[in-house]
Amino acid sequence: xxxxxxxxxxxxxxxxxxxxxxxxxxxxxxxxxxxxxxxxxxxxxxxxxxxxxxxxxxxxxxxxxxxxxxxxxxxxxxxxxxxxxxxxxxxxxxxxxxxxxxxxxxxxxxxxxxxxxxxxxxxxxxxxxxxxxxxxxxxxxxxxxxxxxxxxxxxxxxxxxxxxxxxxxxxxxxxxxxxxxxxxxxxxxxxxxxxxxxxxxxxxxxxxxxxxxxxxxxxxxxxxxxxxxxxxxxxxxxxxxxxxxxxxxxxxxxxxxxxxxxxxxxxxxxxxxxxxxxxxxxxxxxxxxxxxxxxxxxxxxxxxxxxxxxxxxxxxxxxxxxxxxxxxxxxxxxxxxxxxxxxxxxxxxxxxxxxxxx
Amino acid sequence: xxxxxxxxxxxxxxxxxxxxxxxxxxxxxxxxxxxxxxxxxxxxxxxxxxxxxxxxxxxxxxxxxxxxxxxxxxxxxxxx
Amino acid sequence: xxxxxxxxxxxxxxxxxxxxxxxxxxxxxxxxxxxxxxxxxxxxxxxxxxxxxxxxxxxxxxxxxxxxxxxxxxxxxxxxxxxxxxxxxxxxxxxxxxxxxxxxxxxxxxxxxxxxxxxxxxxxxxxxxxxxxxxxxxxxxxxxxxxxxxxxxxxxxxxxxxxxxxxxxxxxxxxxxxxxxxxxxxxxxxxxxxxxxxxxxxxxxxxxxxxxxxxxxxxxxxxxxxxxxxxxxxxxxxxxxxxxxxxxxxxxxxxxxxxxxxxxxxxxxxxxxxxxxxxxxxxxxxxxxxxxxxxxxxxxxxxxxxxxxxxxxxxxxxxxxxxxxxxxxxxxxxxxxxxxxxxxxxxxxxxxxxxxxxxxxxxxxxxxxxxx
Numbered sequence: 001x002x003x004x005x006x007x008x009x010x011x012x013x014x015x016x017x018x019x020x021x022x023x024x025x026x027x028x029x030x031x032x033x034x035x036x037x038x039x040x041x042x043x044x045x046x047x048x049x050x051x052x053x054x055x056x057x058x059x060x061x062x063x064x065x066x067x068x069x070x071x072x073x074x075x076x077x078x079x080x081x082x083x084x085x086x087x088x089x090x091x092x093x094x095x096x097x098x099x100x101x102x103x104x105x106x107x108x109x110x111x112x113x114x115x116x117x118x119x120x121x122x123x124x125x126x127x128x129x130x131x132x133x134x135x136x137x138x139x140x141x142x143x144x145x146x147x148x149x150x151x152x153x154x155x156x157x158x159x160x161x162x163x164x165x166x167x168x169x170x171x172x173x174x175x176x177x178x179x180x181x182x183x184x185x186x187x188x189x190x191x192x193x194x195x196x197x198x199x200x201x202x203x204x205x206x207x208x209x210x211x212x213x214x215x216x217x218x219x220x221x222x223x224x225x226x227x228x229x230x231x232x233x234x235x236x237x238x239x240x241x242x243x244x245x246x247x248x249x250x251x252x253x254x255x256x257x258x259x260x261x262x263x264x265x266x267x268x269x270x271x272x273x274x275x276x277x278x279x280x281x282x283x284x285x286x287x288x289x290x291x292x293x294x295x296x297x298x299x300x301x302x303x304x305x306x307x308x309x310x311x312x313x314x315x316x317x318x319x320x321x322x323x324x325x326x327x328x329x330x331x332x333x334x335x336x337x338x339x340x341x342x343x344x345x346x347x348x349x350x351x352x353x354x355x356x357x358x
Numbered sequence: 359x360x361x362x363x364x365x366x367x368x369x370x371x372x373x374x375x376x377x378x379x380x381x382x383x384x385x386x387x388x389x390x391x392x393x394x395x396x397x398x399x400x401x402x403x404x405x406x407x408x409x410x411x412x413x414x415x416x417x418x419x420x421x422x423x424x425x426x427x428x429x430x431x432x433x434x435x436x437x438x
Numbered sequence: 439x440x441x442x443x444x445x446x447x448x449x450x451x452x453x454x455x456x457x458x459x460x461x462x463x464x465x466x467x468x469x470x471x472x473x474x475x476x477x478x479x480x481x482x483x484x485x486x487x488x489x490x491x492x493x494x495x496x497x498x499x500x501x502x503x504x505x506x507x508x509x510x511x512x513x514x515x516x517x518x519x520x521x522x523x524x525x526x527x528x529x530x531x532x533x534x535x536x537x538x539x540x541x542x543x544x545x546x547x548x549x550x551x552x553x554x555x556x557x558x559x560x561x562x563x564x565x566x567x568x569x570x571x572x573x574x575x576x577x578x579x580x581x582x583x584x585x586x587x588x589x590x591x592x593x594x595x596x597x598x599x600x601x602x603x604x605x606x607x608x609x610x611x612x613x614x615x616x617x618x619x620x621x622x623x624x625x626x627x628x629x630x631x632x633x634x635x636x637x638x639x640x641x642x643x644x645x646x647x648x649x650x651x652x653x654x655x656x657x658x659x660x661x662x663x664x665x666x667x668x669x670x671x672x673x674x675x676x677x678x679x680x681x682x683x684x685x686x687x688x689x690x691x692x693x694x695x696x697x698x699x700x701x702x703x704x705x706x707x708x709x710x711x712x713x714x715x716x717x718x719x720x721x722x723x724x725x726x727x728x729x730x731x732x733x734x735x736x737x738x739x740x741x742x743x744x745x746x747x748x749x750x751x752x753x754x755x756x757x758x759x760x761x762x763x764x765x766x767x768x769x770x771x772x773x774x775x776x777x778x779x780x781x782x783x784x785x786x787x788x789x790x791x792x793x794x795x796x797x798x799x800x801x802x803x804x805x806x807x808x809x810x
Contacts, residue, residue, distance in 0.1 A: 029553045037786045213387035277387040283361045339456045342491025345807040350785035354536030357409045358797040360588040360640035364449035395705045410563025411592035414643040420695035431461040
C-alpha cells in the first residue's frame with residue numbers, strides 16, 4: 001500500500017502541531033465512513049481502546065444508563081450528508097429522526113435532543129432556515145423536544161454546507177432489556193418495510209445520475225411504531241435501525257454481537273420495484289444500500305403474527321415482513337439463503353458501493 | 359465485465375449533433391441512453407443498455423424461443 | 439424480426455426463475471457422464487455463479503474455472519498510476535467508472551489519491567465525462583477508458599463526438615482489452631485444464647461469434663455464448679456439456695436473444711474507425727500481443743498518453759510478490775488456494791486487483807463466502 005508519509009508531518013502543518021508520534025501516515029478515506037469494514041476498524045482500533053469497552057458497552061444503537069429512578073438511554077449521531085436536500089427528505093429530517101430512532105431501538109421513548117451545527121461560511125441563510133424548519137417539524141411530529149444547541153461557522157471550503165450533530169436522551173419503556181444479548185435461538189427477524197430507498201435516493205442526487213422514477217428517501221421517525229409494539233406487549237428482544245451499510249451489515253453486526261446465526265431468506269426481503277430497478281441499472285446490491293426509516297426486530301417466533309399485524313396497520317410498517325430466523329448453526333455468522341436454496345455468508349463491504357459497469 | 363441491463367425504449371429524443379438519444383424504461387426507472395449504436399431500434403422495442411449506450415436489441419423471435427424452451431423443460435421435469 | 443414481444447414481457451424474471459433453474463440442473467445432471475471443466479470468461483459471470491451458488495448446485499464432476507474477463511483486474515498498475523498522476527494535477531479532473539476507484543496501482547488507488555487532494559469524479563458513462571468537459575471548459579477532463587469490446591464502442595462514440603464538436607479539454611486514458619487473443623493465449627498454455635468455454639455474452643453482442651470459430655477448431659474446445667442470469671448461465675453450461683458429451687467443438691449461442699451471431703456491425707464499425715489493435719499488458723499475466731485497443735493517429739489529440747507527460751513509466755510493475763492473481767485470472771488456481779486469501783489479502787487490504795475489483799474472482803469468493 002502507498003507510502004503517504006510525504007504528505008504528513010509532525011511539525012506544525014495543515015492540522016496543527018500534533019504531539020503524537022507518526023502513526024504510519026495512513027489517511028482517512030471515504031471508505032472509513034461507509035459503515036463497512038474500515039469503519040469497524042476505526043471503532044475497534046481507536047475508539048474502543050480510547051474510551052474503554054465498558055463505557056461503550058454493547059455498541060447498540062444507544063447506551064442505556066441506570067439512573068436512580070429510571071433507566072435512561074443516551075445517544076449521539078452526526079449528519080454530513082451531501083446534498084443537503086434530496087428526494088424524500090433533507091439533512092434536518094435525518095438529524096432528528098436518526099437520533100430518535102437510535103433511542104427507540106433500545107426500547108426507550110425519545111424525550112430530549114441537543115443540536116449542534118457546524119455551518120460553512122457562504123451557506124445561504126434561507127437554506128439554514130429550511131433545514132432548521134425541517135428539524136423542528138420532524139421533532140414535533142416525533143414528540144421530542146430540542147432543548148439545547150450550539151452553532152459554529154467554519155471558513156468557506158472547510159465544511160459541506162452544514163454538518164449537524166444531535167444527541168438525545170430517552171426513558172426506557174420496554175419492560176425488559178432490549179439488545180443483542182437478548183436474542184435467542186429460535187427468534188424470528190422482521191424488517192419493518194422495503195429496503196434500499198434512502199441510499200438510492202441520495203446516490204442519484206449526489207452522483208447526478210439522472211434517473212427518473214419513484215426514488216425517495218424513506219427517512220422517518222420510528223418511535224411511534226416501536227411504542228405500539230411495546231404497548232401491545234410484544235416481547236421484543238432486539239431492534240436495530242438500518243442505516244449505512246444496509247440490511248446485510250446490520251445482520252452481520254447482530255450476528256457478531258449475539259454470537260448466534262442470523263439466517264436471512266432473500267426472496268422474503270422486500271425491495272420496491274424502483275429501488276430494485278435502480279440497483280440493477282447501477283450494479284448495486286439493495287441489501288447493502290442505506291435506509292433511514294426501517295428497522296429490524298428480533299422477537300420470539302410465536303409473536304410474529306401479532307407483531308406483523310401491528311406493523312401493517314401503521315403507515316410506516318405497511319411492507320413489514322418476516323425475513324429470517326436465528327439459530328446456532330454458525331455462531332457469529334449472518335447467512336443469506338437464495339431463491340435457489342444456496343447460502344452465502346454475509347460480510348461487511350470494504351466501503352460504499354459505487355455504480356459499476358462490470 | 360459488462361453489466362448490461364434490459365429495458366423498453368419508450369421515446370426517441372432528437373438531439374443536436376451525431377448522437378441520438380432515447381428514454382428507456384427499466385421496470386419503472388427511466389434513464390436516457392445513447393442509441394447511436396442501434397440506428398434501427400424503434401419505440402416499443404426492448405434493448406440492452408451498458409454504460410449509457412444501447413448495445414443490442416432483444417430479438418423477439420429468440421426470446422420467445424428461449425421462453426418456449428424453458429416452458430418445455432419445466433413440463434419435462436414434472437413428467438413422471 | 440418477425441414477432442413482437444407481448445405487452446407484459448419481463449426481460450429479467452424468467453431468467454431468474456427457481457423452477458427453471460431446477461429443471462436445467464436436472465437436465466444437466468442427466469446429460470453428464472464424466473467430469474468436465476468449463477471456463478466462464480467474464481467476471482460478471484463469475485460473480486453471478488458465486489452469488490447464487492450455481493457452482494454448488496451443479497453435479498459434482500462439473501468444475502467451473504474462472505476466466506480473465508475482468509477489465510478492472512487486468513488494467514496494468516502503471517495505467518492506474520498515470521490516472522492517479524492526472525487526478526493530482528491542478529486543473530485536471532479524472533473521470534472514471536466506479537469499478538476502478540479502489541484498485542491500487544503500484545502505490546495509490548484513485549480513492550487514496552482523492553484523500554490527498556486528487557480530483558476524481560465517478561461517472562456512469564463516457565458521455566457524462568464528455569458533458570463535464572463541455573460544462574467546465576477551464577478544466578482538463580480525462581476519462582479513464584477501461585473495458586472489453588462491450589464498452590469500447592461507447593468510448594469510440596464519445597471520442598468521435600468530441601472531435602466533431604471541437605472539444606479540446608477532453609481526452610481518454612485507454613486501457614481497453616479484447617477477448618480472442620487472451621482466450622487463444624489461455625488455451626495455448628499447456629497447463630490449462632479447460633474442456634469447454636462459456637463466451638462472454640455481452641462482449642459477443644458487439645463482436646458476434648465469428649472470431650471464436652477458429653479458436654474452437656484449433657483447440658478442439660466447444661465455445662458457447664452465455665449470458666449472466668442464473669437460467670442463462672445454466673443454458674450455456676447445458677449446451678456446452680451436450681457438446682462435450684458428444685465430442686463436438688463448435689461455437690454455440692445460448693444467448694441469441696441478445697447476442698446475435700453477427701453481433702452489432704454498427705458498434706464494430708465505430709471500434710474500427712476510432713481504435714486499432716495494440717499490444718496490451720494484462721496485469722498479473724503479461725503482454726498479450728494484439729489484445730488491446732488504442733486510439734488511432736487521427737484521434738491522437740484525445741489520447742491522454744500522447745497529450746500529456748507522465749512521471750510513471752509504462753513497464754512491468756510487479757504486484758506483491760506473493761499475489762497469485764495471474765494464476766487466478768488464467769484459471770490455474772482458485773482464490774481459496776492462495777495463502778494470503780482472507781488473511782492479509784482482503785477487499786479492504788488487497789494485494790492484487792482481483793480482490794478489490796467488484797468482478798474479480800477473489801472478491802467474489804470473499805464476498806460470497808461459503809460455509810462448511
